[in-house]
Amino acid sequence: MKKVKAIIERAGDGNYSVYMDADNISYLITGTGTTAAEAIASFKDNYEDMKRYYAEEGKEFEELDFDYQYDMASFLSYFSKAFSLAGLSRITGINQGQLSHYVTGHRVPSARTKEKIQKSIHSFASDLSQVSFV
The missing domain is CATH 3.30.160 (Double Stranded RNA Binding Domain)
Known part of the structure; x- marks a missing residue:
């Protein structure tokens, strides 16, 4: 396929x-x-x-x-069921107000910021994938 x-x-x-x-x-x-x-x-x-x-x-x-x-606005919209802006801010280190501008489309993140967000989310996902319960 x-x-x-x-x-x-x-x-x-x-x-x-x-x-x-x-x-x-x-x-x-x-x-x-x-x-x-x-x-x-x-x-x-x-x-x-x-x-x-x-x-x-x-x-x-x-x-x-x-x-x-x-694109950043679509990601933030689609995954808002899993990530609050406050939580995403903690994960990525990007100011919550700045993330809010990305959601509304008032600002577009630079390539460097997009990379930082992507790496942070992938790292968080990796951490989650290693969780096991006893």
């Missing part, structure tokens, strides 16, 4: 979109919503619709595995 990037972004109007970043696929899937979660759900539904359409038309459908990649 081919792995394809699915880019999740917050638009200027505050809505979210998901789109495939692949040139060599015979179809294109997108999704939109008022939240990142809605956009991802729309994207997944549209993928299933495309799969059904190809089956109905008797066409061969290339199954894909998606590698979701987020």
Whole structure:
């Protein structure tokens, strides 16, 4: 199964979109919503619709595995169910007010800040993966 990037972004109007970043696929899937979660759900539904359409038309459908990649606003929106801004601030060392600007799209983090956030979250996830209970 081919792995394809699915880019999740917050638009200027505050809505979210998901789109495939692949040139060599015979179809294109997108999704939109008022939240990142809605956009991802729309994207997944549209993928299933495309799969059904190809089956109905008797066409061969290339199954894909998606590698979701987020802009900062989309990440913060989507994972707000797991991370509060205060908690994310503690994990990353980035001021909570600054993170709030990223959520609203008023500011965009620099490449260095994005890398710092990504490394901090991966480190936190690694710590969580080692948890065991007695």
